[in-house]
Amino acid sequence: MPDIAPFLKSLISVSGLSGYETPAAALIEEKWRPLVDEITRSRLGSLHGLKRGGAGEPRPSILIATHMDAIGLMVTQIVDGLLRVTAVGGVDARILPGTPVIVHATGGGGRDELPGMAVQPPGRTLPESVGSDPVPLEHLLVDVGLLPSKVAGLVRVGDLVSFDTAPADLSGEVLSGHSLDNRASVAALTVALEELQPRAHAWDALAVASVQEEVGLVGAQTSAFGLHPTLAVAVDVTFAKGPGANDWQTFPLGKGPTLGWGPNIHPFLHKTLKDLAEKLEIPVSVEPMPRHSGTDAYALQVAAEGIPTAVISIPLRYMHTPVEAVAVKDVQRAGRLLAAFIAGLEVDFVEKIVWEES
């Protein structure tokens, strides 16, 4: 199996915030182009790779959604040369002070990438109500180290600020960096496409790198309507065990992906994936998702007339921080499981679906 780590590292070395995914999309498009028969963009920018199946027309299709957008920051005000910011997606502000960032400045006529730091002002300048708690995002600043007059000429309200933490290999098996949520899943889907190259599959496989998941599942909702697949799987990240985490809401890092289970997930698809994982000796955990799965699956399931949907998740530590961490093995495993699932879909799979709710 080809090593996916270098591609994943390249994916977490670029920005690509929600609504502005082009830097990530360009890398993914280049990687997928030789692996699929056709590649297009949706009207909102989601990448659609089509790998045609061998069955006759009309051919059923399975959509695999992996969102490519990343969380980050956006400039709301410029105060004495320092930037106030708001979050694009759910940013964990507790860990922001001290984080290296890039300000994508548009005020200078072009696009300038200004290195900067997320900083917190001295405690005595903050309202008393902050006390010794972590400083909320509304009080944090981004410093690009330029004179106020220069900043005023370069940076505008609405400019993006992305994390600039470099990828780090931890112990040779764990990769740390920003935007692993959800570029790790894009890498898993890429593994699946590579695995499918020599294999026959009856169904059309629709590989989707969706936009704007972090701000409301916008890409998945619209791509599902546009592509109208027979089945769908969302691949995303979930909470891995880490310091202080309990055993019943988190999943071990490096011990395989999780299979979501709950009202957002079709029981028959879940069972098929679980049986398949057992057969292939891929370790998996079952992840209860009592309501919203917190993934693109929530939008996929109710698109058009409704789409039977499953969720596969890769355990990840320190979610929505600039130092997320995943085990590369889990990424490979999720990809292998996906490929086997797609290849195993028989033409009449949908007719065989039965509701077995246990």
Add this chain to the structure above:
Amino acid sequence: MKSLIQKLTETFSPSGYESAIRDVVRAEVEPLADEVRVDALGNLIVRKGNGSGQGRRIMLAGHMDEIGLIASHVDENGFVRFTTIGGIRPQVLHGARVVFVNGARGVIGGERYENWNQMHPYDKMFIDVGAASAKDCPVRVGDVAAFERAFLDMGDKLVAKSMDDRIGVAVMVETLRQLKSTPHEVYFVFTTQEEVTLGGAATAAFGVDPEIGVSVDVTATGDTPKGEKMEVSLGKGPAVKIKDGGMLADPRIVDWMIRSAESAKIPYQREVLLGGTTDAKAMQVARAGVPAGCLSIPCRYIHSPSEMVEYNDVQNAVKLLVAMLSAPVSLD
């Protein structure tokens, strides 16, 4: 245009009960449009232009509904308890006057305060419609009401209830009036139920199936004492939305607005709004997705009975929309 704004803001139509305002808007747009229809959810859909060559199908959305109250109980003495339609904060309710859709008027009172430093929640307030018993109370459970507050012309600044979003409606009506010709097939959609679910815009966008969506709505400002931490001010031009609490405007729509403003020398502001959203959010996710954005009218004291806008910003918003719709659009 001030008399149009007065007429629109002095009409009472909370979400779900838009027929009064729809009649007012319809009378204004009928002589100007190529086609007028009302859809199943009450949206007023007004087409101008046929789209030719490079023309696009563009949907503009300005919502007709306003925030309001709905009666939830009438007690034996005729006092009416209520809940809210849309985002009304209790702070703006004490002493307010309201008008029910059936014409009944009322004032809002509250239970005796135990602690004057703590604002009453809604369930400690009631509407007094001047009744003496449940029997002679003109209001029934489920009747809806809106603020009563006269339009106020301060010269440069205009104040009224329901500027959100009758000012957007006014901008669209005036744009339709001034738009001499367009290469596009433009749907001016006066939407329902924005304040509760964006339901009108969502369904109208499914029906119209536009290639581009632009909402016209109000945005908050940061120009009042210790106000919001945001850059938008009254009087510095209409605001081009980049982000709000519910969506990221499509960067191609942002560019289109800014290019149009700069080439027509119309002042504009860049808007990042921390809370709230508009019909653009619903248009963006309609069908297979629609590149969508919002042209905002800066407005102070949103969701109060005295929402304030600057007349210049309103006129510049019309100019900008006319400029945007008069020329071909490239989204590359």
